Amino acid sequence: MSSVQTIPGLESEAVGDDRGLLSDMIRHALADEITTGRLKPGTLLEEQQIATRFGASRTPVREALRQLAVAGMVDIRPRRGVTVAMMSPERIMDMFETTAEIEALCVRLATYRITPVERSELQTMHDTSAEWVRSGNISAYDDFNREFHEAIYRATHNTFLVEQAVGIRARLAAFRRTQLRQGDRLMKSHAEHGQVLQAMARGDGDEAARCMRAHMLNASCALTSYIKDMQLDDVSGNR
Amino acid sequence: MSSVQTIPGLESEAVGDDRGLLSDMIRHALADEITTGRLKPGTLLEEQQIATRFGASRTPVREALRQLAVAGMVDIRPRRGVTVAMMSPERIMDMFETTAEIEALCVRLATYRITPVERSELQTMHDTSAEWVRSGNISAYDDFNREFHEAIYRATHNTFLVEQAVGIRARLAAFRRTQLRQGDRLMKSHAEHGQVLQAMARGDGDEAARCMRAHMLNASCALTSYIKDMQLDDVSGNR
DNA sequence: GATGATTTGTACGTATGTATA
DNA sequence: ATATACATACGTACAAATCAT
Numbered sequence: 001m002s003s004v005q006t007i008p009g010l011e012s013e014a015v016g017d018d019r020g021l022l023s024d025m026i027r028h029a030l031a032d033e034i035t036t037g038r039l040k041p042g043t044l045l046e047e048q049q050i051a052t053r054f055g056a057s058r059t060p061v062r063e064a065l066r067q068l069a070v071a072g073m074v075d076i077r078p079r080r081g082v083t084v085a086m087m088s089p090e091r092i093m094d095m096f097e098t099t100a101e102i103e104a105l106c107v108r109l110a111t112y113r114i115t116p117v118e119r120s121e122l123q124t125m126h127d128t129s130a131e132w133v134r135s136g137n138i139s140a141y142d143d144f145n146r147e148f149h150e151a152i153y154r155a156t157h158n159t160f161l162v163e164q165a166v167g168i169r170a171r172l173a174a175f176r177r178t179q180l181r182q183g184d185r186l187m188k189s190h191a192e193h194g195q196v197l198q199a200m201a202r203g204d205g206d207e208a209a210r211c212m213r214a215h216m217l218n219a220s221c222a223l224t225s226y227i228k229d230m231q232l233d234d235v236s237g238n239r
Numbered sequence: 240m241s242s243v244q245t246i247p248g249l250e251s252e253a254v255g256d257d258r259g260l261l262s263d264m265i266r267h268a269l270a271d272e273i274t275t276g277r278l279k280p281g282t283l284l285e286e287q288q289i290a291t292r293f294g295a296s297r298t299p300v301r302e303a304l305r306q307l308a309v310a311g312m313v314d315i316r317p318r319r320g321v322t323v324a325m326m327s328p329e330r331i332m333d334m335f336e337t338t339a340e341i342e343a344l345c346v347r348l349a350t351y352r353i354t355p356v357e358r359s360e361l362q363t364m365h366d367t368s369a370e371w372v373r374s375g376n377i378s379a380y381d382d383f384n385r386e387f388h389e390a391i392y393r394a395t396h397n398t399f400l401v402e403q404a405v406g407i408r409a410r411l412a413a414f415r416r417t418q419l420r421q422g423d424r425l426m427k428s429h430a431e432h433g434q435v436l437q438a439m440a441r442g443d444g445d446e447a448a449r450c451m452r453a454h455m456l457n458a459s460c461a462l463t464s465y466i467k468d469m470q471l472d473d474v475s476g477n478r
Numbered sequence: 479g480a481t482g483a484t485t486t487g488t489a490c491g492t493a494t495g496t497a498t499a
Numbered sequence: 500a501t502a503t504a505c506a507t508a509c510g511t512a513c514a515a516a517t518c519a520t
Contacts, residue, residue, distance in 0.1 A: 021317050022509070023305070047486070057510045059298075062487090063305045066262070070309040072402075078260050079486055079516055094399035101344050101400070109340070160333035161340070163311075168403070261488070286507070296489045301508085318495050318507050486516075492509090499503075 026054050027064035034073050034084055037174035043084045045074065072171060093220070095172055100216030102165050103149065104209040107196060110155035111205035118155045119200070125151065126193055133190045138180050141189075145180075146173075148193060152212075175223055182222040192218065261295050266303035268293070273312050273323055276413035282323045284313065311410065332459070334411055339455030341404050342388065343448040346435060349394035350444035357394045358439070364390065365432055372429045377419050380428075384419075385412075387432060391451075414462055421461040431457065 030050070033039040045065060047058045054061070065082045068074045076082050087095075114122070125148050132141035149169065153162040180186055192215040199208035269289070272278040284304060286297045293300070304321045307313045315321050326334075353361070364387050371380040388408065392401040419425055431454035438447035 046484095048484095058486090059509055059511090063302055063508095066302045066306050067309045070306045078263075081485075081517090091399060094397045097397055098400045098403060101348070102341075105340050105344060158333045158336055160330060161337045164337060164403070164407070297507090298488055298490085319497085320506070480520100482518100482520080484516105484518075486514100488512100488514080490510100490512080492511100494508075495505105496507090497503100497505080499501100 021060070022054075022056050023060035023063040023067075026050070026056065026060055027067055029054070030064060030068060031071070031073060034068070035170055035173040037177070039084050041084050041086050045082045045084065047082075071167070092172075092175060095168065096175075096216070096220040096223070099168050099172060100213050100220065102168060103152070103216055104213040106153050106156050106161065106165055107200065107212040108205040108209040109158065109161075110152050111200045111203060111208045113157050114155040114200065118151070122148070122151050122155070122200075123197060126190075126197055129190060129193070133186050136186065138186065141186055142177060142180060145176075145189070152196075176219065179219055179223040185219070185222045188218065189215070260299070261293075262299035262302040262306075265289065265293050265295065265300055266306055269303060269307060270310070270312060273307070274409055274412040276416065278323050280323050280325050284321045284323065286321075310406075331411075331414060334407070335414075335455070335459040335462070338407050338411060339452050339459065341407060342391070342455055343452040345392050345395050345400065345404055346439065346451040347444040347448040348397065348400075349391050350439045350442060350447045352396050353394040353439065357390070361387070361390050361394070362436060365429075365436055368429060368432070372425050375425065377425065380425055381416060381419060384415075384428070391435075415458065418458055418462040424458070424461045427457065428454070 030039070030045070039045075047061050047065070050065075051058045051061045065074060065076070069076045069082070073085055074082050075085050125144060129141060129144045129148070132138075132144060146169070150162075150166060153165045156162065180189065192211065196208055196211045196215060199205075199211050269278070269284070278284075286300050286304070289304075290297045290300045304313060304315065308315045308321070312324050313321050314324050364383060368380060368383045368387070370376075371383060385408070389401070389405060392404045395401065419428065431450065435447055435450045435454060438444075438450050
C-alpha cells in the first residue's frame, strides 16, 4: 500500500535521503496521515504530543505544522492551536471542480505534446489496469489511477503545471480513495479512461478535455453521498 | 504603491490582528520583497541576519523561511542555507503558460456564473482603467490589473480556484510588473481586457477563454526579452 | 469573573554538518 | 587532506496567552 503522497514543495529531495531533516520526516508522516484520512478534519494537533510521539522536540514539529498550513492541510489559529483543515462540503466540491478543470486542461495540452513513448506507456498502464478492475482490487486500481493521471500531467511537459496538479490531487486523496468503492465505479472509471485515451489518440484535445472533465465529475458524483457522512465533526465549521 | 500580495495560505487572519505572530510578519515582509523583485532569485537568506534585521530571534525566521519554501518562493538545501527560489527561463515560461490556462479556465466559468452586480463592477473597473492608460500611470494600471483579474477569479464563485489562481499570479508578480512598460503594452492590455469583457457579455465562455489566453500570452511575449536580462545569476541553475 | 493549568510563541544554547583555507 | 570557521538543526527554557475550573 505504497501511499506515498507527493505534494510539490513538501519534499526536500529525492528518496534515499535517510539523514534528512526531522521536520521533513514529521511533516511527511503527518501529511500522509491527513491525506489518507487517518487524521480527520478538525482534529487538534498538539505540538508536545506530536513531539513525544516522534521522539523529537517541539521545534521541528512546529516547523512541520507551519509548512502543512501553507499547503492548506492544517489550519493555524495563533495561540489557539493547529487543527487538521476543515473541509466544508462546499469547499470539497470547489476542490473537485478545480481538479476536474485542471485535469481537463492538462489532458488537452498533453494531447498536443505527448511523445510516442509516453503515449505507449499510458496505454500500457491503462491495459494493465483492466486486471485490477476484473479482480476488483481497489487498492491496486487506486494506485494505478494516481499514476495514470500523473502520467497525463507529465505529458504536458510543463513542470510547474504538473506540480500544481499533483498538489491539488493529493489534497483530495482521502476522499477519492473511498469513491472507487461506490457501485460499479471501478469499471466505469476504466471505461472513461479509455475514452480519454481514444480522444487523445485522435489528437482531439478539446474532446479529450471534455471526456476528462466528465470523468472527474462522475467521480465527484459518486462521492457526493459519502461526503455528508464524512461530516462527523461538530458544528465548529465557524471559528 | 500598495503592493500587498495575498498568497492564499500565507496569511493567518483578517486585518486588525496587530499582535500577530512574528513569523507571520517576517514571512509577509520576505514574501513581499521576493514578489516585488527587491529580493532577487539566488540571494542567500541567512537566518541570523534576517533575525537581527527584524529584531527577532532565529526561531520565527526559520518558521517563515520554511513556509516560504512550501509556497515555492525559496529553496532550502538542508544545512546549506536558504536562497530565493531560482527561476529558470523554462520554469518562468511554464508558470506563465499555467497562469494563462488557469485564467482562461476562470474566465470561462466566470462567464457562466458571474452575477449582474459583479459584471457591472468589472465593467466599471475596466472603464476607470482607461484613465491610467491615457495618463500612462503604470503603477495604478498594475494595481487595477491585479484587481481586474482577481475579480474574474471571484466571479467563478469557486473559492478554492480563486485561491489557486491568486497564489500562482502572485508568484509571477515580479515579472509582470515590468512587462507593462514594454512599448504600448498598456494600451494593448486594456484593449484585450475589453475583448474579454465583450465575449463574457455575449455569454460565450469559450471565446472569453480564448481571448484571455491570448491576452496572457501577449503579456508573456512582451516579457520574454526582459527575462534574459533577469538572469544575472551565475550558471548555478543546477544544484 | 477570577485563578490555575496547559499550550503556544519566542529566545537562546549546543552540536552536527558544510564550506573554506 | 586536515583543520578551522560558520550556518544550520534541534533541544531546552521562559514568557505570554488561552482554556478550564
